[in-house]
Amino acid sequence: MTSTFRTTVRTNLAKPEVRANFYRAMDGLMTRRLDQFPDKAELERLRTQSMAIRANALSKLPELLETLEANLTRNGIQVHWAETTDQANQIVLSILQKHNAKSIIKGKSMVSEEMGLNHFLEALGIEALESDLGEFIIQLDHEAPSHIIMPAIHKNRIQIAKLFHEKFPDIPYTEDVDELTQMARRILRDKFYATTVGLSGVNFMVAETGTLCLVENEGNGRMSTTAPSVHIAVTGIEKVVESLSDVPPLLSILTRSATGQPITTYFNMISGPRKPGEKDGPEEVHLVLLDNGRSNIYSDPELLATLRCIRCGACINHCPVYVRIGGHSYGTVYPGPIGSILEPQKAGLDVHGELAQASTLCGACSEVCPVRIPIPSILNRLRYDGVRRDTANTNTVGSGKRRTLSEAATWKTWAWAATHPTIYHAGSSLATHFKGMLPTNLGAWTTVRSAPKLAESTLHQQVKNLGVDHE
Amino acid sequence: MPPIPDTIYFFGTCLVDLMYPQAGVSAMQLIQRAGVKVIFPPAQTCCGQPAWNSGYRDEARSVARAQIALFPKPIPIVIPSGSCAGMMKVHYPELFAGQPDEAQAVDVASRVYELTEFLVDVLHIELQDLGEPVTVAVHTSCSARREMGVADKIESLLGQLSNVQRVEHARKPECCGFGGTFAVKEPEISAAMVLDKVTHIRHAQPDRLISQECGCLLNISGTMEKQGDAIPHQHIAEFLWERTSMASTSLSQRTDRSLSEVEGNTTEGTP
Ligand code: SF4
Numbered sequence: 022m023t024s025t026f027r028t029t030v031r032t033n034l035a036k037p038e039v040r041a042n043f044y045r046a047m048d049g050l051m052t053r054r055l056d057q058f059p060d061k062a063e064l065e066r067l068r069t070q071s072m073a074i075r076a077n078a079l080s081k082l083p084e085l086l087e088t089l090e091a092n093l094t095r096n097g098i099q100v101h102w103a104e105t106t107d108q109a110n111q112i113v114l115s116i117l118q119k120h121n122a123k124s125i126i127k128g129k130s131m132v133s134e135e136m137g138l139n140h141f142l143e144a145l146g147i148e149a150l151e152s153d154l155g156e157f158i159i160q161l162d163h164e165a166p167s168h169i170i171m172p173a174i175h176k177n178r179i180q181i182a183k184l185f186h187e188k189f190p191d192i193p194y195t196e197d198v199d200e201l202t203q204m205a206r207r208i209l210r211d212k213f214y215a216t217t218v219g220l221s222g223v224n225f226m227v228a229e230t231g232t233l234c235l236v237e238n239e240g241n242g243r244m245s246t247t248a249p250s251v252h253i254a255v256t257g258i259e260k261v262v263e264s265l266s267d268v269p270p271l272l273s274i275l276t277r278s279a280t281g282q283p284i285t286t287y288f289n290m291i292s293g294p295r296k297p298g299e300k301d302g303p304e305e306v307h308l309v310l311l312d313n314g315r316s317n318i319y320s321d322p323e324l325l326a327t328l329r330c331i332r333c334g335a336c337i338n339h340c341p342v343y344v345r346i347g348g349h350s351y352g353t354v355y356p357g358p359i360g361s362i363l364e365p366q367k368a369g370l371d372v373h374g375e376l377a378q379a380s381t382l383c384g385a386c387s388e389v390c391p392v393r394i395p396i397p398s399i400l401n402r403l404r405y406d407g408v409r410r411d412t413a414n415t416n417t418v419g420s421g422k423r424r425t426l427s428e429a430a431t432w433k434t435w436a437w438a439a440t441h442p443t444i445y446h447a448g449s450s451l452a453t454h455f456k457g458m459l460p461t462n463l464g465a466w467t468t469v470r471s472a473p474k475l476a477e478s479t480l481h482q483q484v485k486n487l488g489v490d491h492e
Numbered sequence: 493m494p495p496i497p498d499t500i501y502f503f504g505t506c507l508v509d510l511m512y513p514q515a516g517v518s519a520m521q522l523i524q525r526a527g528v529k530v531i532f533p534p535a536q537t538c539c540g541q542p543a544w545n546s547g548y549r550d551e552a553r554s555v556a557r558a559q560i561a562l563f564p565k566p567i568p569i570v571i572p573s574g575s576c577a578g579m580m581k582v583h584y585p586e587l588f589a590g591q592p593d594e595a596q597a598v599d600v601a602s603r604v605y606e607l608t609e610f611l612v613d614v615l616h617i618e619l620q621d622l623g624e625p626v627t628v629a630v631h632t633s634c635s636a637r638r639e640m641g642v643a644d645k646i647e648s649l650l651g652q653l654s655n656v657q658r659v660e661h662a663r664k665p666e667c668c669g670f671g672g673t674f675a676v677k678e679p680e681i682s683a684a685m686v687l688d689k690v691t692h693i694r695h696a697q698p699d700r701l702i703s704q705e706c707g708c709l710l711n712i713s714g715t716m717e718k719q720g721d722a723i724p725h726q727h728i729a730e731f732l733w734e735r736t737s738m739a740s741t742s743l744s745q746r747t748d749r750s751l752s753e754v755e756g757n758t759t760e761g762t763p
Binding site for chain 2: 027030031034040341342345346378379380381382383384385387388398401403404405406407408409423428429432433435436438439440442445446449452453464465466467468469470471472473474475476478479480481482483484487488489490
């Protein structure tokens with residue numbers, strides 16, 4: 022049976038333009054990241070430090086979340102807890118209803134993608150307008166982000182120019198990136214002031230001070246958190262760190278790993294609503310903390326590392342699979358290596374377990390991950406969970422659901438042969454002996470490759486003439 | 493720095509056994525020439541990696557357990573493959589965690605060397621190039637590069653050969669798309685990856701392609717062949733042996749002790 026994933030992969034592989042866009046973009050990002058770390062030793066020190074910060078925060082997650090809530094509340098930020106994306110959407114809706122808001126303006130937020138917030142609101146007649154340039158572009162084209170940092174990375178300049186011209190026919194056609202950006206800015210500026218509610222994501226939440234930190238480049242994040250009178254932040258419960266001093270190293274490695282920037286253009290620290298006498302800022306600030314399967318991941322010591330992620334996207338930029346199939350092929354909110362470990366855990370192995378298979382385990386992702394998430398090990402663990410029989414011993418959703426009788430039987434036979442050397446070697450020497458009779462068409466393998474050629478005789482046979490101890 | 497051992501175990505890997513036996517033979521000859529005795533336990537089959545990577549841990553463990561029993565002496569185990577070495581060194585301890593034979597698995601893991609790592613770091617092998625000028629492109633396997641961290645060893649070995657010139661290709665550290673069962677399970681993605689790899693290597697126009705991994709060689713060379721215009725390829729062991737012994741063409745040039753050693757090596761009792 023061909024799955025949706027395989028079908029999409031096939032379709033996207035057959036789009037040379039998309040592939041070229043990704044290949045070019047990723048090459049650039051890899052070089053820019055490398056340029057940011059001229060000193061390898063410094064990079065490794067910073068990775069170790071960042072990993073430790075995130076691991077420390079996760080080791081006391083429940084306690085830090087309590088402190089965070091207490092300090093946010095003290096600062097005047099209203100905290101809401103949502104176990105499911107449904108609950109999170111309802112919370113956002115009730116805030117909008119309270120203010121009679123018919124539209125919201127959004128900064129970039131992957132968690133709102135996870136919630137399917139735009140669709141949820143649109144179904145209720147509420148407009149959700151993306152203000153991040155990339156998100157704005159793909160929203161115009163009714164698409165989902167194809168990357169967690171650069172949502173429109175799959176499009177090139179000319180495609181974007183054509184799209185703008187199609188959607189805004191009154192404005193003259195241009196392929197100039199600066200002009201296109203200005204155009205979007207102008208359109209969005211008016212909206213910022215006309216809208217009462219702004220929504221954004223969060224990069225780090227500081228428990229000690231009750232501060233929400235937001236990293237962004239275009240200034241739109243700043244606008245959506247200050248211009249409207251109500252600001253709603255949505256994020257996953259794992260984004261907490263213990264103290265303010267944890268933030269600088271994480272920020273430094275985040276921007277350098279993500280886009281190869283030494284620092285972002287804007288760094289917002291939100292510590293409460295507008296106080297009397299202050300000139301700007303929202304009058305109300307809300308934080309929606311989403312679980313959506315995270316506490317289940319948290320309960321497994323091996324899988325817990327998944328939650329260290331700071332969403333820099335470096336693993337995606339370096340993934341040889343992602344660069345070829347593109348973000349949309351994954352059919353999930355988070356694509357690439359981080360998506361391949363996170364999505365099967367959130368939705369269940371029966372739903373997205375296939376993503377854990379779509380990796381050569383080459384390790385390029387874990388080699389660059391700023392918080393040293395052992396992505397290949399987690400993929401391997403998820404593959405195991407997918408086919409294991411003792412499902413009582415794991416919490417992973419959908420464990421054992423990928424086990425098929427035929428595959429299990431194949432591995433059983435293989436293991437039997439490989440633990441009976443006489444049979445194994447009889448088989449292999451027989452194969453080399455009659456190699457002329459072996460098929461030259463091996464299905465998938467031989468679509469681009471010629472069939473592997475067996476040697477005249479096996480190493481086992483040849484060793485006998487080599488004077489090594491083989492008896 | 494580990495001392496040079498008297499004797500080592502050699503684990504040939506299933507791909508070398510069936511497809512590239514010459515790589516195994518050459519590897520053992522290189523080690524013997526350096527005065528080290530080689531034991532090749534005949535009951536060896538496969539390290540268990542295919543099942544491990546597919547999630548079939550029980551099956552992987554039973555196969556791994558059978559291999560562990562073949563290496564009882566406290567001597568190095570040398571493997572002409574980054575991925576099989578990675579399986580034994582990195583993953584055996586994970587696979588046997590909490591099992592009654594965990595200690596043996598950890599002990600075996602601690603003695604594992606990938607071949608080029610062993611030649612450089614333990615044997616400090618010195619090579620004398622007897623071959624004609626040749627240009628080579630190197631493909632280092634992902635396991636050798638990232639899991640074992642030994643990608644530089646193949647380069648330093650080739651660097652010792654005076655008549656060998658290395659040519660670089662684009663996106664060298666990138667995976668060739670083999671990934672064991674990945675090539676079969678995700679054939680379209682794998683094909684896209686290996687076709688790009690082949691293009692990059694061809695652009696560099698090497699006379700030969702060299703790797704320390706037979707899986708990658710199988711994938712890359714099979715693709716080159718099917719697309720026409722295949723570049724000759726070899727496992728690093730076979731290439732090194734050929735360059736430094738010239739056994740078939742110029743035996744008279746040989747000044748080392750290798751021939752007598754290879755032929756005269758005495759056997760000892762079953763380990
Ligand atoms: S897994 Fe690591 S590299 Fe990937 S997005 Fe998260 S932090 Fe970045």
